[in-house]
Amino acid sequence: MSTVPTADEATAVRRARVVVRGVVQGVGFRPFVYGLATGLRLTGHVTNTGDGVVVEVEGPPAAVDLFCSRLLPDAPPLAVVESVETTGITAVADSGFRIVPSRAGGPVRTLVAPDTATCDDCLAELGDPADRRHRHPFVTCTHCGPRFTIVTGLPYDRAHTTMARFPLCPDCAREYHDPADRRFHAQPVACPSCGPRLRLVTGPGVAPPPCDDPVAGARSLLAAGAVLAVKGLGGYHLACDATRPEAVTLLRRRKARGDKPFALMAAHVRDIEHLVHMGAAERELLTGRVRPVVLMRRRTGVRGAPRTLVPADSVAPGSPDLGIMLPYTPVHHLLLGTADTSAPAGAPRLLVMTSGNVSGEPIVTDDEDALERLADLADAWLTHDRPVHVPCDDSVVRVCDGEPLVLRRSRGYAPLPVNLPVPVVPALAVGGDLKNAFCLAQGDKAWLSAHVGDMDDLATQRAFGRAEQQLESVTGVRPTVLITDGHPGYRSGAWARRHAEGRPVVRVQHHHAHIAAVLAEHGVAAGERVIGVAFDGTGYGDDGAVWGGEFLVADYDGFQRFAHLAYVPLPGGDAAVRRPYRMALAHLHAAGIAAGPGLPCTVACPSDELIVLGAQLTQGLNCVPTSSMGRLFDAVASLAGVCQHVGYEAQAAIELEAAAVTAGDMADDPRYAFRLEGPSEPGAAPLTAAPGPLLAAVVEDVRRGVPVGVIAARFHLAVARLVQTACAVARGATGLRTVALTGGVFSNTLLSSACARNLRADGFTVLRHREVPPNDGGLALGQMVVGARARAGTG
Numbered sequence: 001m002s003t004v005p006t007a008d009e010a011t012a013v014r015r016a017r018v019v020v021r022g023v024v025q026g027v028g029f030r031p032f033v034y035g036l037a038t039g040l041r042l043t044g045h046v047t048n049t050g051d052g053v054v055v056e057v058e059g060p061p062a063a064v065d066l067f068c069s070r071l072l073p074d075a076p077p078l079a080v081v082e083s084v085e086t087t088g089i090t091a092v093a094d095s096g097f098r099i100v101p102s103r104a105g106g107p108v109r110t111l112v113a114p115d116t117a118t119c120d121d122c123l124a125e126l127g128d129p130a131d132r133r134h135r136h137p138f139v140t141c142t143h144c145g146p147r148f149t150i151v152t153g154l155p156y157d158r159a160h161t162t163m164a165r166f167p168l169c170p171d172c173a174r175e176y177h178d179p180a181d182r183r184f185h186a187q188p189v190a191c192p193s194c195g196p197r198l199r200l201v202t203g204p205g206v207a208p209p210p211c212d213d214p215v216a217g218a219r220s221l222l223a224a225g226a227v228l229a230v231k232g233l234g235g236y237h238l239a240c241d242a243t244r245p246e247a248v249t250l251l252r253r254r255k256a257r258g259d260k261p262f263a264l265m266a267a268h269v270r271d272i273e274h275l276v277h278m279g280a281a282e283r284e285l286l287t288g289r290v291r292p293v294v295l296m297r298r299r300t301g302v303r304g305a306p307r308t309l310v311p312a313d314s315v316a317p318g319s320p321d322l323g324i325m326l327p328y329t330p331v332h333h334l335l336l337g338t339a340d341t342s343a344p345a346g347a348p349r350l351l352v353m354t355s356g357n358v359s360g361e362p363i364v365t366d367d368e369d370a371l372e373r374l375a376d377l378a379d380a381w382l383t384h385d386r387p388v389h390v391p392c393d394d395s396v397v398r399v400c401d402g403e404p405l406v407l408r409r410s411r412g413y414a415p416l417p418v419n420l421p422v423p424v425v426p427a428l429a430v431g432g433d434l435k436n437a438f439c440l441a442q443g444d445k446a447w448l449s450a451h452v453g454d455m456d457d458l459a460t461q462r463a464f465g466r467a468e469q470q471l472e473s474v475t476g477v478r479p480t481v482l483i484t485d486g487h488p489g490y491r492s493g494a495w496a497r498r499h500a501e502g503r504p505v506v507r508v509q510h511h512h513a514h515i516a517a518v519l520a521e522h523g524v525a526a527g528e529r530v531i532g533v534a535f536d537g538t539g540y541g542d543d544g545a546v547w548g549g550e551f552l553v554a555d556y557d558g559f560q561r562f563a564h565l566a567y568v569p570l571p572g573g574d575a576a577v578r579r580p581y582r583m584a585l586a587h588l589h590a591a592g593i594a595a596g597p598g599l600p601c602t603v604a605c606p607s608d609e610l611i612v613l614g615a616q617l618t619q620g621l622n623c624v625p626t627s628s629m630g631r632l633f634d635a636v637a638s639l640a641g642v643c644q645h646v647g648y649e650a651q652a653a654i655e656l657e658a659a660a661v662t663a664g665d666m667a668d669d670p671r672y673a674f675r676l677e678g679p680s681e682p683g684a685a686p687l688t689a690a691p692g693p694l695l696a697a698v699v700e701d702v703r704r705g706v707p708v709g710v711i712a713a714r715f716h717l718a719v720a721r722l723v724q725t726a727c728a729v730a731r732g733a734t735g736l737r738t739v740a741l742t743g744g745v746f747s748n749t750l751l752s753s754a755c756a757r758n759l760r761a762d763g764f765t766v767l768r769h770r771e772v773p774p775n776d777g778g779l780a781l782g783q784m785v786v787g788a789r790a791r792a793g794t795g
Contacts, residue, residue: 014061015044015091020071021052022082023111023416025156028142029053030099031184032076037097038179040067044094048102048155050476058091077143078113078289080416099185102155112148112156112474114412115233115392117291117328119144121182126330127339132171133191137198137215137331138386142186144289148415148450149234149390150188154474158187162387169193196386198331201371206379215334218382219347222335227251229356229370229378232329234392234411234450235363236356236370238377239265239335241348245312248352252314254377256359258647261316263293263323263394265353267336272350274305276322281399290412291328292395295321297661308349315352318643318651320658325353325394331382355393362453362463365391390470391463392450400749400768401756407747407773409437414450415471418772418781421523422556424788428468428479430492431780432510434538434649435773436460438468438492439780440477446520446784447475451777455491464495479503483787485510485779487540506787510539510779511550511743512559517782518740519556521772526789529555530738530767531562531730533723533755535745536775537577537630537650546570548628548743549689551726553734556785562733563676563687563726565632566590569623571616576631579645580652581605582613583631584638589617591692593699600641600702629719629745632691639698640711650744657748660712671697672718676725689726694718720754728762740767744775 020029025048033046033055042059057067072081118126122139125131133139140146153160168176172191175183183189190196200214206226209217218228222240225247230237238255240247242264251257266272269286276296278286285294297320302310316322333339337347355363356374364370365388370381396408406413426442436452449467453460472478482500484493486507496505508516515532524530532552541547542561549565568583568590576582584601588594595602605613616623630653637643637652642659646652674689694715701711727739739759746752746768756766772778 012061013058013091013093014064015056015058015089016064016068017087017089018055018057018068018071019052019085020055020081020083021085021111023078023080023113024053025111025154026113026147026151026187027078028076028182028184028186029079031142031179032074032079033071034097034099034179034184036067036070036074042067043097045098045100047100048157050103050154056089057097058094078116080111082111102157111417112151112154112415114148114290114414114416115146116144116289116412118330118333122330123333123339126333135215135334136190136192137334137384138188138190138196139330140186140188140190141182142184143182145188146233149388149392149411150386151474152389156187161187162389163188163190166190166195166386196384198382198384201381201383203375203379203381214382215331218335218380221380222348222351223346225250226379227254227377229364229374229381229383230331230335230353231367231370231381231383231388232331233388234390235365235388236374237353238356238374239351239353242311242315242350242352243308243348245314248312248314251352251354251377255354257354259317259651260648261319261321261323262352262354263325264311264315265325265327265332265336265351267327267338267349269326271309272322272324274302274309275299275311276324279399279402281402281404285397285399285404286324286326290395291325292397292412293323293325295323295396295398295407298322311350318655318658320654320661321398323396331384335382353394360454360457361459362457363391363393390450391467398747398749401753403770405747405749405769405774406771407775408435408451408777409448409771409773410451413771415447415474417445417447418521419523420444420446420520420785422520422526422785422789424784425481426477426479427481427483427784427788428477428496429483429780429783429787430496431783432485432776433487433490433492435775435777436464436492437777437780438464439784440468440471440475440479441784441788442477446781447471447477448772448778448781455495461491461495464492465499481506481788483508483783485513485540485783486542508783508786509542509559511536511547511552512554513779513782513786514539514742514774515552515554515559515740515782516556516786517772517778518742518767518769520781520785521769522767524767526556528738529553529734529736530740531727531734531736532559532740532742533727534743535629536743537628537745541627546624546626546628548626548630549632550627551687551730553730553736556789561686562730563689565627565629566677566688566690567625567627568631569617569620570626570628570631571613571623573622573624577634577646580634580638581644583635585610585613586617586623587632587635587691587695588699591690591695593692593695598703599639599699600644601638604638604644629743633745635695636698636712636715639695639702640708641702642708642712650747653745653748656712656715657750659709660716660750661709663707663709663713666710666713666717668717668721669697669714671700672714673697674718674722676729687726687729689722716751717754719751720758723755724758724762727759727764731764737763738765738767742769742774746774
């Protein structure tokens with residue numbers, strides 16, 4: 001262990017100016033620096049600036065060197081130190097070491113920390129009757145609590161957060177200014193004396209609970225079957241007792257949710273072990289600092305568990321997974337009784353926790369808006385007076401082959417940057433229209449926004465604009481170019497054109513952007529080409545068709561379409577997406593297979609629609625061609641009788657995956673095959689993968705009464721075999737041995753795992769998403785490295 005230099009060693013004096021960049025504000029970094037410097041008997045000061053944390057230290061050279069060497073390895077747990085820049089300066093012979101007021105102005109180069117789950121020390125205080133913060137719903141310290149969602153400006157000080165309206169009481173002020181206290185310069189610090197304060201508001205016709213405690217009142221309403229709007233870190237949730245079928249059904253009906261799965265919040269890991277298959281990776285995600293919603297495979301047949309720990313079937317109908325998170329705020333812990341000995345035995349232990357919004361609109365953050373916009377959804381509101389400055393939904397993660405796969409990158413991850421392997425000019429990439437997230441970048445840093453939502457609603461587009469301005473303010477990026485998807489009708493693209501103000505607007509092909517996002521996430525260098533497999537539901541193709549089953553040979557600078565699923569008609573556009581039986585009939589028509597009267601898709605199609613659809617397919621009326629893998633999943637789901645109508649995106653594919661999971665380990669069936677057609681020479685027309693043989697096998701198995709799960713499993717294995725075969729042909733033509741798997745279809749871990757396993761067995765290096773979503777939530781990152789790199793002229 002290093003020691004303080006002796007007096008004999010300290011004959012010389014040196015002063016250094018140290019700039020520490022990264023996530024170093026709001027994480028206890030200045031208190032850490034103070035303790036380190038005073039422990040080494042160094043003089044000087046530390047301050048927050050827009051450039052990062054700036055330190056000046058003076059003392060014996062060995063002590064100064066030791067100080068600098070310990071900044072990175074000994075940093076606080078929430079800090080992410082990206083660089084430590086040291087410069088020698090003239091000694092001034094000052095006395096003591098001080099934390100000086102933050103300096104505003106200048107370039108913004110520091111990084112704001114994400115919101116973080118309540119730490120163990122704060123939880124202990126929350127549950128300790130002798131502590132002055134006992135049952136305080138806003139207990140926090142330098143190691144936990146709100147950060148990104150309360151920041152109004154930089155540098156990160158209390159005056160630049162939504163806590164500015166709450167003056168510190170004498171006790172909190174003493175902690176805040178005490179270098180030995182873990183709340184030393186913790187900006188959200190609070191207590192029951194200084195606020196914020198929780199309150200319970202009941203709606204019309206709902207009797208207020210007979211108690212003054214908002215948490216106890218909220219518990220009693222939940223136990224009685226009410227729907228509550230609960231204000232969290234990044235906005236409101238809608239909550240109900242997940243074990244009460246009538247409460248879940250009520251919430252589903254009010255929110256017009258269809259069959260889309262709800263997320264659960266459980267008090268403890270032990271309360272869900274009987275519900276899901278949980279490995280070490282899932283457990284670590286559930287209990288870590290981020291606390292995302294973790295998708296885990298459901299167990300079949302829950303036996304022996306108390307009724308209070310068995311969610312209603314209507315929580316996630318048709319899904320192979322349950323999405324579960326653990327409490328991450330003091331309010332959540334109080335609601336579920338995890339740190340409250342006064343919690344009654346009948347308090348709910350499993351809650352539905354879904355975004356507080358009307359379907360299709362952004363999450364509600366403003367209190368007055370919540371009372372108005374959620375009036376038809378909630379019976380009561382558990383709210384408080386600390387404003388949410390930045391909307392932020394819960395992140396969603398699942399584990400694939402032992403590694404986390406982020407499906408929605410929001411709370412706990414945003415606004416941490418992605419390091420880029422290629423430099424870009426200051427730019428804004430606006431993403432797509434579904435699962436929208438945008439990206440700001442400059443140089444070697446890219447900031448993906450929190451999840452915004454689907455851009456088909458005016459309120460979401462306005463939320464997009466507010467979020468973009470806020471992220472500009474905390475990153476300091478001033479875009480000189482805007483980048484959009486190639487689709488001429490995307491609302492995100494229209495937003496970019498309206499706000500261009502003379503700046504160039506660059507279009508990037510959808511699937512090229514998906515592949516570039518994988519390359520950027522993995523740090524692939526400029527000029528390195530890969531075989532990119534981009535499978536999704538919809539993406540505008542260069543030929544005007546709807547692409548989505550693509551094999552591209554690509555790098556950041558361009559792509560060649562090497563192969564794709566054979567085109568089939570998309571009859572009626574969105575109508576075919578909402579009614580998978582239309583896609584099944586379209587695929588059968590394209591393959592020349594008769595749609596007999598006994599097939600599930602034929603039975604599901606009304607007779608008058610069947611006649612019109614037949615004429616439409618024969619004549620090609622309102623039938624845009626599509627190569628979408630997502631639509632093929634829809635077609636097979638319909639053919640197998642799994643799903644005929646969808647109420648949310650990818651429902652048919654999710655339910656087909658659920659059916660495949662029930663089949664267990666399955667041997668591949670060679671009848672389930674794609675027919676590769678066309679030349680394979682570089683520069684020639686792309687290969688096409690026709691699913692005719694596969695569809696014929698599915699029809700045969702349906703007629704023979706083969707179990708649905710077996711059909712679904714055979715289909716998944718056939719798609720994985722197509723990927724293996726097409727990539728082998730591409731390797732033969734190009735010599736490339738790296739494959740990138742991307743697109744929303746690869747949110748399906750059954751398929752992703754099978755593809756990766758086959759490809760690695762064939763000697764390929766496989767790149768898959770981990771921290772950036774494979775769906776359109778990661779699209780903006782790919783747009784950025786393609787569009788802004790091209791503008792920079794570094795290709």
